[in-house]
Amino acid sequence: xxxxxxxxxxxxxxxxxxxxxxxVAATIEKPALLFxxxxxxVVMLHLAVKAFxxxxxxxxxxxxxxxxxxxxxxxxxxxxxxxxxxxLIVASVQDDIDAGRAVEVGGPLGPRNxxxxxxxxxxxxxxxxxxxxxxxxxxxxxxxxxERVFSFRDEFGQWDPRNQRPxxxxxxxxxxxxxxxxxxxxxxxxxxxDIWNYILQEEIDLPQLYYAHSRTVVERDGMLLxxxxxxxxxxxxxxxxxxxxxxxxxDATCTGCVQSxxxxxxxxxDEVAAARITERGATRADDRISEAGxxxxxxxxxx
Amino acid sequence: MSQLLRIATAGSVDDGKxxxxxxxxxxxxxxxxxxxxxxxxxxVARGHEGPDLALLTDGLRAEREQGITIDVAYRYFATPRRxxxxxxxxxxxxxxxxxxxxxxxxxxxxxxxxxRHGVLEQSRRHAFLATLLGIPHLVxxxxxxxxxxxxxxxxxxxxxxxxxxxxxxxxxxxTFIPVSALTGDNVVTRxxxxxxxxxxxxxxxxxxxHVASDRNLIDSRLPVQYVIxxxxxxxxxxxxxxxxxxxxVFRPGDDVTVLPSGFSTKVSNVWGPGGEKLDEAFxxxxxxxxxxxxxxxxxxxxxxxxxxxxxxxxxxDAMICWMNGDSTLAAGSTxxxxxxxxxxxxxxxxxxxxxxxxxxxxxxQAPELRLNEIGRVRLRTQKPLHFDPYQRNRDTGSxxxxxxxxxSTVGAGMILGTSQPESNIVWxxxxxxxxxxxxxxxxxWFTGLSGSGKSSVAVExxxxxxxSGRPAYILDGDNLRHGLxxxxxxxxxxxxxxxxxxxxxxxxxxxxxxxxxxxLVSPYRADRDAARAAHVADGLPFLEIFMDTPLEVAEARDxxxxxxxxxxxxxxxxxxxxxxxxxxxxxDLMLRPxxxxxxxLAAFVIDRVEQQ
Numbered sequence: 001x002x003x004x005x006x007x008x009x010x011x012x013x014x015x016x017x018x019x020x021x022x023x024v025a026a027t028i029e030k031p032a033l034l035f036x037x038x039x040x041x042v043v044m045l046h047l048a049v050k051a052f053x054x055x056x057x058x059x060x061x062x063x064x065x066x067x068x069x070x071x072x073x074x075x076x077x078x079x080x081x082x083x084x085x086x087x088l089i090v091a092s093v094q095d096d097i098d099a100g101r102a103v104e105v106g107g108p109l110g111p112r113n114x115x116x117x118x119x120x121x122x123x124x125x126x127x128x129x130x131x132x133x134x135x136x137x138x139x140x141x142x143x144x145x146x147e148r149v150f151s152f153r154d155e156f157g158q159w160d161p162r163n164q165r166p167x168x169x170x171x172x173x174x175x176x177x178x179x180x181x182x183x184x185x186x187x188x189x190x191x192x193x194d195i196w197n198y199i200l201q202e203e204i205d206l207p208q209l210y211y212a213h214s215r216t217v218v219e220r221d222g223m224l225l226x227x228x229x230x231x232x233x234x235x236x237x238x239x240x241x242x243x244x245x246x247x248x249x250x251d252a253t254c255t256g257c258v259q260s261x262x263x264x265x266x267x268x269x270d271e272v273a274a275a276r277i278t279e280r281g282a283t284r285a286d287d288r289i290s291e292a293g294x295x296x297x298x299x300x301x302x303x
Numbered sequence: 304m305s306q307l308l309r310i311a312t313a314g315s316v317d318d319g320k321x322x323x324x325x326x327x328x329x330x331x332x333x334x335x336x337x338x339x340x341x342x343x344x345x346x347v348a349r350g351h352e353g354p355d356l357a358l359l360t361d362g363l364r365a366e367r368e369q370g371i372t373i374d375v376a377y378r379y380f381a382t383p384r385r386x387x388x389x390x391x392x393x394x395x396x397x398x399x400x401x402x403x404x405x406x407x408x409x410x411x412x413x414x415x416x417x418x419r420h421g422v423l424e425q426s427r428r429h430a431f432l433a434t435l436l437g438i439p440h441l442v443x444x445x446x447x448x449x450x451x452x453x454x455x456x457x458x459x460x461x462x463x464x465x466x467x468x469x470x471x472x473x474x475x476x477x478t479f480i481p482v483s484a485l486t487g488d489n490v491v492t493r494x495x496x497x498x499x500x501x502x503x504x505x506x507x508x509x510x511x512x513h514v515a516s517d518r519n520l521i522d523s524r525l526p527v528q529y530v531i532x533x534x535x536x537x538x539x540x541x542x543x544x545x546x547x548x549x550x551x552v553f554r555p556g557d558d559v560t561v562l563p564s565g566f567s568t569k570v571s572n573v574w575g576p577g578g579e580k581l582d583e584a585f586x587x588x589x590x591x592x593x594x595x596x597x598x599x600x601x602x603x604x605x606x607x608x609x610x611x612x613x614x615x616x617x618x619x620d621a622m623i624c625w626m627n628g629d630s631t632l633a634a635g636s637t638x639x640x641x642x643x644x645x646x647x648x649x650x651x652x653x654x655x656x657x658x659x660x661x662x663x664x665x666x667x668q669a670p671e672l673r674l675n676e677i678g679r680v681r682l683r684t685q686k687p688l689h690f691d692p693y694q695r696n697r698d699t700g701s702x703x704x705x706x707x708x709x710x711s712t713v714g715a716g717m718i719l720g721t722s723q724p725e726s727n728i729v730w731x732x733x734x735x736x737x738x739x740x741x742x743x744x745x746x747x748w749f750t751g752l753s754g755s756g757k758s759s760v761a762v763e764x765x766x767x768x769x770x771s772g773r774p775a776y777i778l779d780g781d782n783l784r785h786g787l788x789x790x791x792x793x794x795x796x797x798x799x800x801x802x803x804x805x806x807x808x809x810x811x812x813x814x815x816x817x818x819x820x821x822x823l824v825s826p827y828r829a830d831r832d833a834a835r836a837a838h839v840a841d842g843l844p845f846l847e848i849f850m851d852t853p854l855e856v857a858e859a860r861d862x863x864x865x866x867x868x869x870x871x872x873x874x875x876x877x878x879x880x881x882x883x884x885x886x887x888x889x890x891d892l893m894l895r896p897x898x899x900x901x902x903x904l905a906a907f908v909i910d911r912v913e914q915q
């Protein structure tokens with residue numbers, strides 16, 4: 001037989017994501033893609049570029065900037081946006097803090113992940129975005145496992161998990177009234193390993209933080225945090241040099257790194273395949289809040 | 304090459320479904336230490352001994368508090384051979400709506416039965432919904448075998464009872480596996496407690512399940528999703544029609560027709576995502592095609608082949624599952640309908656019946672469909688839909704209904720066909736009924752490779768039947784291609800049409816009281832299934848007889864010298880060499896060269912005919 005007419009799992013996931021991008025572009029006014037420079041958003045942007053070839057991506061990207069990001073990631077963000085000729089909108093958490101719309105918990109240099117909700121919702125409202133693409137995956141967290149690909153948000157940006165729209169076949173209902181919006185998750189069915197396998201297959205560039213490098217770290221709450229202008233070692237904490245890499249990249253105050261010697265895409269794929277701890281469990285202090293932490297934050301309008 | 308398999312699970316907490324999924328995830332090492340740690344903490348908090356694997360699958364706070372599953376949850380795990388996506392749906396609250404959702408994209412359904420309680424109403428309901436949603440493979444896990452002392456008798460009892468029920472449904476592939484999710488027997492590894500069970504463990508079965516031929520590779524369909532016009536210097540004249548192939552295959556150079564305009568042109572280029580130039584694109588691929596002529600095409604149009612078009616109609620018969628608790632479906636109401644990439648309005652002309660999914664009883668007096676109810680309706684759409692029956696193509700046969708006031712998705716539909724009243728062609732019933740004819744007609748459908756012995760056995764069967772006084776007639780594939788089918792080639796589309804015509808002629812003969820003996824390679828399962836369906840719909844017996852002769856044997860025989868030519872590249876699309884043969888999954892009769900000579904094989908067929 002000449003061909004078997006079968007797609008690999010990655011080809012299928014890619015086709016599904018491309019379908020979702022095109023569906024949104026065709027049916028929803030004013031979409032935007034959330035882009036932080038983190039690996040999931042980089043993969044998402046890569047897929048968007050492929051979906052509309054040879055035309056440019058027909059929507060802007062938005063970064064919800066906590067003001068406490070790694071410099072390398074911001075440089076990567078700007079370089080990528082320029083390379084694809086995209087329009088970048090920055091929704092600044094600092095602006096919201098300065099204007100009193102968001103209140104810092106734990107004082108200066110406290111984690112700002114939760115504050116992002118305010119800036120995200122403001123960015124959506126000010127720009128009148130009808131749909132926002134997010135890089136969330138269902139394998140990340142229990143509450144996410146129940147979220148739709150097209151997730152409806154009411155006029156307050158809130159998610160009602162008990163009243164979600166049924167989602168069947170590949171028929172997506174993105175209808176909403178003015179003021180309401182859709183969150184769309186093209187990577188819903190991807191796992192961390194799928195993401196890395198795809199990065200390997202497509203030779204996608206990432207911030208160097210994702211690969212092993214030598215860094216000054218401090219151990220806190222069982223996590224390794226990078227010492228920089230956001231993280232000051234406290235008395236009694238041990239500070240040392242280590243070969244590390246980041247499995248996720250978020251707010252620099254609460255994103256931990258892991259000891260690793262994986263310096264290439266292939267080495268990271270091998271490491272992820274053998275990992276026995278989830279990426280959030282290993283490196284996200286903010287996700288350790290409670291059994292229902294993510295569910296509560298999502299209801300309020302979080303990513 | 305790693306592949307993706309989508310699984311729908313059904314069952315209630317009591318069946319141990321969550322434990323089974325937890326066990327699959329745990330034993331295949333898809334559970335991470337921190338997740339297990341969280342489960343252990345929660346288990347201790349609730350006073351369980353050891354980790355309660357069911358807790359791995361509870362997502363929302365209310366679910367954990369009430370110990371139930373509210374919504375469809377998606378789980379992921381992988382083995383070196385496959386990546387699995389489980390759509391986990393609850394068995395109790397709003398079971399239908401959620402199970403229909405989870406089943407809509409599934410390749411295989413896992414149904415759990417508690418070995419102590421046997422086949423319950425709920426098990427039948429789950430099996431029915433799985434087949435209604437067109438899931439090709441059903442796996443019955445008879446769970447809690449540890450609580451019935453791993454008794455083979457109990458397993459066999461349940462198997463027999465369920466198989467009898469399944470015979471009433473359109474199940475193509477049904478497998479039974481005795482398991483204990485709690486202890487792990489036969490879930491990931493074979494159980495030593497049940498030496499009498501010779502099949503594979505559940506995970507192995509899921510890894511090896513053959514799903515490649517479940518897809519429709521015959522009816523070429525590309526619903527236009529988005530038109531790409533870069534309007535840039537480099538691609539000044541580029542006009543690409545983007546979409547996900549919903550059936551068949553498209554290649555550069557193919558003749559295509561665009562619906563609804565009916566204009567025909569050729570495919571000039573097929574592009575994959577990111578501009579990868581493709582020789583062909585098939586079902587499931589997201590592509591962009593360029594066409595040779597500049598014709599007006601927009602989202603919602605359907606690109607197909609000139610000699611294989613979907614049905615275009617504004618009058619549609621469908622099964623609908625109602626998914627909304629705030630409203631009901633009744634004749635007269637109007638909705639937005641989303642079908643492939645086409646969006647239009649649909650009004651409900653008639654609710655023909657409501658189906659009781661426990662008894663399969665049809666209530667034609669039902670005034671409405673409420674949440675979780677299923678019924679058959681007639682719709683009239685504002686613009687025509689271009690569709691195939693759902694059982695032939697899930698992508699072009701499905702739709703959703705959207706409430707125009709609330710924007711909620713309220714109904715899920717599976718198309719049966721076009722409603723009859725709009726047709727001007729009326730069926731004339733004759734004065735003579737089938738019972739009044741002297742002989743009882745039927746169709747014997749011989750399928751198999753060229754040289755497998757179909758014609759030899761068919762000739763002997765015909766001789767014996769006629770000698771016994773029963774009218775019989777051979778419809779030979781090669782012979783029919785000289786006349787009735789002279790205008791057809793050997794592409795998948797033409798083969799489909801060839802089979803369709805032969806099936807229709809066979810049906811007429813069977814209706815006239817003749818035993819129609821079809822001898823036809825008929826390599827595609829979907830085509831043979833359509834032939835069977837056409838007979839069943841008319842109440843005519845149909846026996847599929849599979850000449851299971853290995854390719855090497857058929858090729859060695861090569862009575863017409865065709866294999867030699869095909870090997871030399873002189874015959875394109877030759878079944879077994881350069882075109883696929885999809886063996887029947889459950890033929891009525893299977894004949895192998897080792898079963899005897901032509902006389903012996905013909906005798907088996909005659910026996911089977913006499914049983915009918």
